Amino acid sequence: MPSPMDIYKLLPKTNCKLCGEQTCMSFAFKLIKKEKKLEDCKPLFEPEFEEQRKKIEEMLKVVEKATETGLVVNEDLCIGCGNCIVVCPVHVYEDPEGAGSGFGVRLENPILRVENGVVRVVDVGLCRRYKEKTICVACRENCPTSAIAFLEEL
Amino acid sequence: MLRFAKYLKKVELKLVTYRDGFQVSVAVKDKFDDEFVEKSAVVIIHPDTAKTFGFKDGQIVKVSSYERCANLRLKISEIAPENGALIPKSIYSCYLYSDRITIEPTDGEITTPNELLERYT
Amino acid sequence: MMWVCTGCSCLCDDIEIEGDVVRHACRIGAGLYLNRSVARAEPLIDGKRMDIDSAIERAVEILKDSKSVAIYGLNNSTLEAQKIAMKLAKKLSAYVDNGSKFGKLAEMILRKEIPSTTLENVKDYAYVIFYWGCDVHNSMPRHMSRYTYYPRGKKRQRGYEEDRFLVVVDVRRSHTAMLAKKNAVFIKTDDDGKLIREFLTALNGGIASGDVLRVVKELKKSDFNVVFGGGGLIEGLSNELEEFVKLVSNVGYFVPADYRTNSMGFFKSIFEAGIPKANFEDLLIDEKVDTAIIVGSDPLNSMPFEVAKRLVKLNLIVIDPKVSFTSKMADVVIPSAISGVECGGKMLRSDFVEVELKPIFKSEFDDVKVLKSISEGL
Structure with a gap:
């Protein structure tokens, strides 16, 4: 997962304000939070910054994978323990006999499900962060291998 | 001067082994695959230890115990004990098995399981 | 299809399998199923490809000529296979160990x-x-x-x-x-x-x-x-x-919390058979055995070098579904089935609760058949 600092290092660092931000650093922050688009940085599309732009685009691929709730899953770091599935308050409420009781989640479209040994995002529509705009971090908190992250915490 | 710097980096640590779930999943698949080497030929040290002795995450190190040695990839993580080195349980940890091991930088390549197997006969 | 995972002693029984999608199993269990056909063992005598009957025959010959045998492993075998292994152990007056300290x-x-x-x-x-x-x-x-x-x-x-x-x-x-x-x-x-x-x-x-x-x-x-x-x-x-x-x-x-899949089954099996648990590593150090039958285990991946070095000097008979470091060193390799995936039976969970396996595939040879054939050959 790229940090705002990683992105900043590759920006023109001129604080030209063309993107509407006061500094390149704040642009980097908003880029990761998906509040700004790379195209907003006009100078970056000049030929002299092409290499750097490509690097940033590569970094942002992870961010692109982030769901509407800011949830990012890195499957390579997931061991498939299912802690996130069982602790999810929505799963517990909607599927008390399944996920709430420790079994594989029985909802047809759960928020998360373990498939082929790693956690996959199925439907964030049910997530409290999406529906109620609650800042819930239960899934991330109980993942000791950092396979789950939230954009705003990066 | 360079040799002296290298000498300073040689460090003796207590060996702790552990069952690593990611390593187990590739061992169950195929022990002669590159993935097995990637997950098994690893020695993990605590960030404080790394800082004290100047080790970098991802560098290849020579790990020795008694007259035996193997080249492993060094990783830095808080899951390692502060005063020890952590190696996932596999033929690598078995080959190096002892109470204490020494770690030092090397230019060599990572030892393969087949190279280790030759030393058993 | 519902599956009981044999990736560890949790023996999770809520796993769903649909073609090549495994749901709810962890990385270890899902991998066990999905990679079942990778790195499979073949029948070998002194490293040469043979048919399975010849490999079993050769194993019997070796056992007949042995003075002192140890049977090691059995953690990935069903209770049924363990029972036959105990009978074989009695027949051979063999030592038995699964490598667990529990x-x-x-x-x-x-x-x-x-x-x-x-x-x-x-x-x-x-x-x-x-x-x-x-x-x-x-x-x-x-x-x-x-x-x-x-x-x-x-x-x-x-x-x-x-x-x-x-x-x-x-x-x-x-x-x-x-x-x-x-x-x-x-x-x-x-x-x-x-x-x-x-x-x-x-x-x-x-x-x-x-x-x-x-x-x-x-x-x-x-x-x-x-x-x-x-x-x-x-x-x-x-x-x-x-x-x-x-x-x-x-x-x-x-x-x-012994992760070995049917380790508790092993302890119950030896307990019921009245066979004391041996310490295989001690037997190797004291040079007490000349032949070892290794069932579904890879001691070269788990035993200290100094001990394992003695192991490779023995007559080694390996029964395993997969190629392993130990099978590379074996005199005889007899392929078997992955318990729970390709053959059924019962196992004990880490808390001694008996679980019936639900194999998805069928195999011609499994631990039960191989151990039985060896026993009959004697």
């Missing part, structure tokens, strides 16, 4: 000398949950989410943050230890015996460290608390077994 405690559980319980009971009733010397997040990934700390149970409806108290004891900050957050404590120790004595002192109203006193206070809130002990604890318990048993009877229950 033998003494398992026998105490079977003799009811130490209180134990089931994982279902833990889920429904347990308040304080100890993980002592075990990093279950790695060794048995679903242990905590499926059975212990995280799920809601009958008397534990309010979830892990209120209805459970987690205690992790280890020499290092393992992934499991990182999960000890709210309503939880991680105790780092290099000396299990000392910590056990400290707990006993605190339970009797004596002086102890802050963390220990806090745990003891929590222990008194419930009459159902459980200690899961792993390899780290067992190795640390050189002379303190008696004190540990005393601590467990004060706390509540003990359940082994």
Whole structure:
């Protein structure tokens, strides 16, 4: 997962304000939070910054994978323990006999499900962060291998 | 001067082994695959230890115990004990098995399981 | 299709398989199923490809010429296969070992000398949950989410943050230890015996460290608390077994956290057969055996070099579904089936609960057939 600092290092660092931000650093922050688009940085599309732009685009691929709730899953770091599935308050409420009781989640479209040994995002529509705009971090908190992250915490 | 710097980096640590779930999943698949080497030929040290002795995450190190040695990839993580080195349980940890091991930088390549197997006969 | 996962001793029975999609199994279990056809063993005699009948015949010849045999492994074999292995052991007067250090405690559980319980009971009733010397997040990934700390149970409806108290004891900050957050404590120790004595002192109203006193206070809130002990604890318990048993009877229950799939089945099998558990490593050091039958195990991937070096000098008969470091060194390799994937039978979960396997495929040869053929050949 790229940090705002990683992105900043590759920006023109001129604080030209063309993107509407006061500094390149704040642009980097908003880029990761998906509040700004790379195209907003006009100078970056000049030929002299092409290499750097490509690097940033590569970094942002992870961010692109982030769901509407800011949830990012890195499957390579997931061991498939299912802690996130069982602790999810929505799963517990909607599927008390399944996920709430420790079994594989029985909802047809759960928020998360373990498939082929790693956690996959199925439907964030049910997530409290999406529906109620609650800042819930239960899934991330109980993942000791950092396979789950939230954009705003990066 | 360079040799002296290298000498300073040689460090003796207590060996702790552990069952690593990611390593187990590739061992169950195929022990002669590159993935097995990637997950098994690893020695993990605590960030404080790394800082004290100047080790970098991802560098290849020579790990020795008694007259035996193997080249492993060094990783830095808080899951390692502060005063020890952590190696996932596999033929690598078995080959190096002892109470204490020494770690030092090397230019060599990572030892393969087949190279280790030759030393058993 | 429902599947019982044989990736570790959790034997999770809620796995769904649809073609090449495995749902709910962890990385280890899903991999066991999905990679079943990779690196399969072939029948070999002295490294040369043979048919399986010739390999079995050669194994019989070797056994007939042997003075002292050891049977090692069997953790991935079903209870049915273990039973046949015990008969074979009696026929050969062979030593038997599975390489697990849980033998003494398992026998105490079977003799009811130490209180134990089931994982279902833990889920429904347990308040304080100890993980002592075990990093279950790695060794048995679903242990905590499926059975212990995280799920809601009958008397534990309010979830892990209120209805459970987690205690992790280890020499290092393992992934499991990182999960000890709210309503939880991680105790780092290099000396299990000392910590056990400290707990006993605190339970009797004596002086102890802050963390220990806090745990003891929590222990008194419930009459159902459980200690899961792993390899780290067992190795640390050189002379303190008696004190540990005393601590467990004060706390509540003990359940082994031995990840080896059917290790508890092995202990029950030898217990019922009346065969004492041997220590294979000691046998190798003392040069007490000339032939070993290795069943579904790869000691070269688990035994110290100095011991394993002696192993490769023996007549080695390896029965395994997969190619292993040990099979590379074997005189005879006999391929077998992956228990639970390609052959059925029963196994014991880490808490001694019997589980019926649900194989998805069928195999011509499995441990039962191979061991039977060898036994008949003798």
